[in-house]
Amino acid sequence: VKPLWFLFLLMSTRMLGPEEFGKFMYAMSYVAVLGYLFEGGVDMFTMRELAHDPSRFSALFGQTTLLKVISNVFLAVAAAVSVLLLGLPADQCVLIMLATVHMLFQSTTIHFRFIFRALEVMKFEARSIILEKVAVVTLCGGAILISRRAEAFMIAFVAAYVITSISTLRTVWKQVGL
Numbered sequence: 001v002k003p004l005w006f007l008f009l010l011m012s013t014r015m016l017g018p019e020e021f022g023k024f025m026y027a028m029s030y031v032a033v034l035g036y037l038f039e040g041g042v043d044m045f046t047m048r049e050l051a052h053d054p055s056r057f058s059a060l061f062g063q064t065t066l067l068k069v070i071s072n073v074f075l076a077v078a079a080a081v082s083v084l085l086l087g088l089p090a091d092q093c094v095l096i097m098l099a100t101v102h103m104l105f106q107s108t109t110i111h112f113r114f115i116f117r118a119l120e121v122m123k124f125e126a127r128s129i130i131l132e133k134v135a136v137v138t139l140c141g142g143a144i145l146i147s148r149r150a151e152a153f154m155i156a157f158v159a160a161y162v163i164t165s166i167s168t169l170r171t172v173w174k175q176v177g178l
Contacts, residue, residue: 023150027095050118105161135160
């Protein structure tokens with residue numbers, strides 16, 4: 001998947017152009033830095049504890065998912081407050097808030113994937129990753145063909161991660177149980 005992903009990003013950069021792709025990457029980087037501050041190691045803790053004692057799945061899944069949701073709320077608040085305090089232009093604020101929604105769904109998806117790692121059912125993690133890449137390429141590729149604007153590209157990116165997150169949760173629900 002990595003070589004195809006590289007080609008996709010290369011083509012996206014070329015089609016969007018330096019200004020629009022730069023806006024997109026600025027928003028994604030801005031939120032990524034904030035995301036790392038609020039993550040807190042919940043995913044690694046979940047994986048370690050479930051690998052040690054899979055019978056604790058029900059309690060751990062609920063508790064760690066709640067922690068993930070709380071950290072995501074802090075991330076969203078921090079992003080909103082910081083863009084207001086910095087007085088960024090409106091178009092960049094919109095991109096940062098969309099990137100925040102992306103980060104919320106991406107971090108939740110990653111949390112679900114750590115469940116698969118802990119329980120050693122890697123085929124479900126692989127399916128989730130493939131779905132993610134296919135959704136991003138399809139939706140973002142369509143967005144670029146329709147509009148060569150960072151906002152359209154970001155909305156498609158968010159949609160791809162919403163689809164991936166919901167599908168990955170559904171897999172946890174059906175294959176592992178809740």
